[in-house]
Amino acid sequence: MDSRTAQILIVDDDHQLRQSFERLLAAEGYAVRTASSGEAGILAVREAVPDLVVMDVRMPGISGLEAYAAMREFEPRLPVIIMTAFGTTDIAIEATKMGAYDYILKPFDIPEILKLIEKAVAAGRSMRSRVAVGEEGEAAVAADAIIGRSQAMQDLYKAIGRAAPTDATVLIRGESGTGKELVARAVYQHSLRADKPFLVINCVAIPETLLESELFGYEKGAFTGATGRKVGKIEQANRGTVFLDEIGDMPLSIQAKILRLLQEQNVERLGGRQVIPVDVRIIAATNRDLEAAVRAGQFREDLYYRLKVVTMAMPPLRERPGDIPLLVRYFLARYSREMGQPDPGVSDEAMALLTTQPWPGNVRELGNTVKKALIFNLGAPLGPDEVQKASGEPLRGGGPAEADPGDSLARYVRRELASGRESLFEDLMDRFGLLVIREALEATGGNRSQAARLLGLSRPTLLAKIEKYGLRIESRVRQSDS
Template structure:
């Protein structure tokens, strides 16, 4: 919704948005906006600061009191530092001076809409979801049960969380689930992809800058962290943040304050940090690429997401979920997946994890032409890719069967856990020995992440000395 008492500005913004495929509502006053919001859900509000009647700041206060999760971009002909700070504290997504550049405004609108969608879209923790609306963390496997329990324990707190896992394992979904189940759910949820933003721009994106701080800094800008006051900031791929920015993040976590580029005074801010990485931070610390003191500040609670090949039993559930989800979004009938096709999906290694599985299922649905997805179609899509091939000794099955029967006859329980832990302990110990204690190399050969290997070492009581020279 565009809220401006200037009809020319309303028309200009309306044309810009309509030409970009957006649906637009218009209002001349804050009162009209608030009346509309009573019966019409909005995704974004673009509002003039100096409106007749209720001002922009007064309207922001009312929106905040009503716990509206709708980003607001404020437009103004002029603005003092106090105006910008007050609007930011009241939850304004950004403060834009007129006249604006159309392409820059469209980019800002896209970012604001994405932020609003993440704030409003719940992430359900469902072992076997029957609904396809919204986003879901799916899986019944033991590693996923551990993830669900960790989210449940940490979400209600304000504790800093480090989410670890490979690309495509669902780190962003886990972060959103923590936010959705936290006491900060009515505050902003801001995602910062630390890899996608150039190093030269990342610091200003996070902390903002003062007018004149550098060339082209023709006005003051509020950073993502300051905007997210009383909310949550998700720093995706924190391992790629440059050292100079790491120092500022450390100050934020220690002192709850930031300083804009070119600023002369600290600004108190209340945000929760959730960070994620697929990097080996411990190895980065050894090579000087990551600050050890920051590592301990962000690693208060660590949550490890398993790779898909560590929870193979969940693949059929995920395949059914994605088939239902994509058939809804594509507007086609869900033909289902044949059991033999699911068996092939379970044998594939999935280096791209859940994201790769989702892409594969979407392709299967498109090419199935309404028929149940067959083994041949799945084989075609994963042909030429690495599959899991395990050389099992001929007498292995017989040994396991004999062990089970002997222990059952003696009345023992917990057979599955005992045998699984015993075999896992043997495999990990032998792999580490073969890798001369190099845990990173052993994790790669085992097909698990390094954090997962460290977790299993602790859980199984394996005290294997690491290789000091080569464990990188």
């Protein structure tokens, strides 16, 4: 998804709260705007739609609820988190019923709100950042893209084109890493509901009991711990699209409720007596062998038949090796841009090596390999040794043993010295700093606190460095663009 800094709009009449939010979020690398009233918040959204709005309910002038309604009118795909104090939760719940992303209770738990903000920003972007289908070149690199010219992929594009503008339930099947989620987003974006919400529910990532309340919501007292009402995601996505990812792993009890939703277009909250009509389109995906799951009694046969009417089968990458060079060029262009470096290109040998691998992890694995190879790369076209190093295991077809990184680094520096560029020392140090940080983040799965520890830096220092190096390199690239 697009890697530009996420923009967050804080709407609250409390000056101090705005300020502390601004500081907190800026330190996390977000760009923050603020508004001191609902009216000002609406104007700010009209002026430039942010990635997320975090808004108080009770303000002088119009309430957060009214402001939310106006923002939703303008952009229904904008995630809004409502801040509420004890005593105003009813209003916040009302807002989630209307489609607000979530609400949080004051006083906040900071790690919790940061996690929620990250999720909400990602959710908004998965709705609004475009998936280019079958496009190539600059148009594809600028968006998320489904790349491939093979017959299987062309058939897929046609299937997306046919199914998208209907309200039919779509089942996307395929191995891990073949692009199921991308296709789900593409179907949504080309549908008649493209300007309405798209909510993703990952059925394996959420434990069974939580999954049920996440999807359907609950009434106060539905179970121990249900201290208030919660609106389910399906209700929240009314008029929109719900993507049930990994549906093959959905527990049987919840399968029954999804079947009912498909047949009757309504839901009931847990512990509730009210039947709530909803109008949602379901897109589902799985990498499981559903037929086997049906035979084993793990998947309802009636739901299976209901889901499979429109099926899209994602071809594994090994069945379309002709698409690999296209994908490699796409990933090179895309990740180089994200890293603020020129695209180094790829040598024929490296391309040959990449094209002949079986890629059990499919496009995801290929993309990760190209990304890592770029991290090792210091400017020359990607060679087989970098590709070899980037892939966790020895690659089929072999390659030279690991080269001494000192050698290639020295060669790189010599080449740069000959370039006669200005501020070369700083430039090289920034690049090296960024490389070290990127590796540390990679090693810790993106955990900034752990990465900071690994590097012997404090977390704020690490964040400041990321900002500094990232920005400097970005501005240099921009200068050289113009």
